Structures are given as structure tokens and as C-alpha cells.
Amino acid sequence: MYRFHKLDKMTSTRCAVCKYFRRRCPPDCIFAPYFLNDNPQRFICVHRFYGASNIGKMLEEMPVQLRADAVDSLYYEAKCRIQDPVYGCVGIITSLHRQIQIAQSQLAKAQAEISFLDANFVGFEPTPSLSESLVQQNGFEQGLDDPFSTWFY
């Protein structure tokens, strides 16, 4: 009876990773804070693409206070890859790039119209410095490159 109680205690305190690998979960288990045993799917998802050993190495190489975010982002990317096995979250990035290009194009066109109307529409007072304010706002920061134009080898 004591033996079963001891096993129950060990089982109930194991993290999802140690439970998956059917091993004892040490007190200093690097995975335990981020893969709770009430959510086994989270680890299964991340393990599928990265592997437990790679995840462990990544976590060891970063400060403790950043590990939760790192695991969350790995989980997010893994879920994206499950939903889109070919492109993963890179599909989202490409889609956003495209959206940005379209919005920029529309904005530039609107700016050009406003500039024309400012210059030619006598008798109507637009918002002061509208053209200037938009141009200033649109001194765009250089953005991240589209993944497939620069990062691809």
C-alpha cells in the first residue's frame, strides 16, 4: 500500500515531459515550469517538431525569466506547422507582408489625392499640415525583409 502511495505521489508531481518519457521528474527539471502535466498536448506538439533535447538545450541557453515566452513561441510555431505543414508560421509572415504592401499602396494613393486636392482645391481649408503630417508619419521604418527574398539561401 505504501509503495502504491509513493508511486501516486511521483506520478502526480511529474511534468508532462517526464510523464511522456515515463521517467522520474527531478525537482530541478528544466521542463517542469513550462509543461504542466495537465496539458500533455502542449509538449507533444512541440516535441513533434523540435524534439525534447533541442528544447532543453534552447532553454538552458537563455535566462530563466525568458523561458516561458520561448516555450510559448515554440508552441505557437509548432501549432502553425501542424495546421500548415508546408509553410507553418512563415505563411502568416508572407501574408502580412502582402497586406502591408497593399496598405502602403492604398495609403500612397490617398496621400497623392490629398496633395492634389490641397494644391488645387481653392476655398476649402483642409486640416492644417495634413500632407506634411502624413508624410512625416509615413517616413516608414525600414521593415523586415520578406522571408523569401533575403533569408532564403
Next chain:
Amino acid sequence: MASSSNSPCAACKFLRRKCQPECVFAPYFPPDQPQKFANVHKVFGASNVTKLLNELHPHQREDAVNSLAYEADMRLRDPVYGCVGVISLLQHQLRQLQMDLTYAKSELSKYQNHNLSGSTAQGFIVAAAAAATATHHQTVGNNLISCCGGGVSRDHLYHHHPQLFSSRDQHASVIRAFDVNNNYDTTAGVLAMNISAGGIGHPQFQTPRAGGNDDLPTTIDPS
């Protein structure tokens, strides 16, 4: 694309093994790009990549490898956020642009609603639109971010726009938006766009998106 029969592919060279004729990595990791495989292996591991490729059709594998290479590169540059950091930055950028666009459209509507004779107002609006179209490309070149090949590194952004990187909440919101709705939640309408493989931003892709259907679903059911 395939390595020659004499030289091993970058993967087999890295793993120090004989490159078999049917090597699954050989078409996608040529020997002259060793860093590509090194990065992918470091983040994902060769065996995980093999499993992933074996689950895909052969015509999808090149795109899959390239996207994995990109993700690995981003993860090595930003070990905490990886591609999620990129996504949150782009979302921020897009939101700013949409706000600017809304503001510009509201200003334009003031001209349209101004109390002039109908023909005068109409004439101005038509002329403005024509002028805008004529100068559109020049304005685009002068004012727009170069999304393709801007050549600015992430380090530049770190240095010049620290506020974009200081917000863990921003990155966390990307992840929460995904989890809460169980689907992608970038901005409204993003996923309704058609992405053509041969269009802007996909010069490296050989094939259309999976299934040959360029229409992205508005929501994605993970089940």
C-alpha cells in the same frame, strides 16, 4: 537542385555519412549551402525534418524546407521569440498603416462632402484620382517600405525601434490570439487574401500553396 553523384549533400556532409542516391535531404540541401542544414538541424533536428518531409508530397518539400530554414534562422537570431517576434512586428506595422489609411480616407471624404456645386466637386475628385494614379508609382517608390529586399536587418530595428521589442505583451498577444480563437488572428481579412506562389514575395517558391488553392481560410480549425 539535386547534388551531383560525386559530392555529398550538405546534410550528409554535416552528419558525416555516405550520401545515398535516394537521400531525402539531397534535393534541398545542396553542398554549397552548409549553413542552411546546420541551422535547420540545430533547431529541429535531422530526424524531425525527415519525418516532416516524408509526410509531404514531393512537390511540397522544397517549400517546406525553405520555410523550415527561415524559421530556424529566425529562431537562432531571436532564441526567445523566433518567428513570433517577426509576426508581432509586422502586425504592428500593418495596424499603423491601417490607422493612417483610415485617417487619410476621412480627410478625403471631407473634400467629397464639402458643399460645392456637384460638377465642380466631381471634377476635382476625378482629377485628383487621375493625378493620384499617375503619380502613384513614383509616390510608392518614395514613401513606402521596401518589403522585398529592403536590406535592413533585425539589428537595425532593435537599435532604432526598441519600443517594438520591449513589449513582451505584444508578442504574447500574438500567441494568445492564436490560442484563444484556435485559429490565426492577424488582422481582419488577412487570411482571406489570395497568395499566389508566383506573386510578390514568393520568388523562391516553385509550387502554389498546398492543394493548389490560393484562397486562405478565414479561420483555421486545428482539428
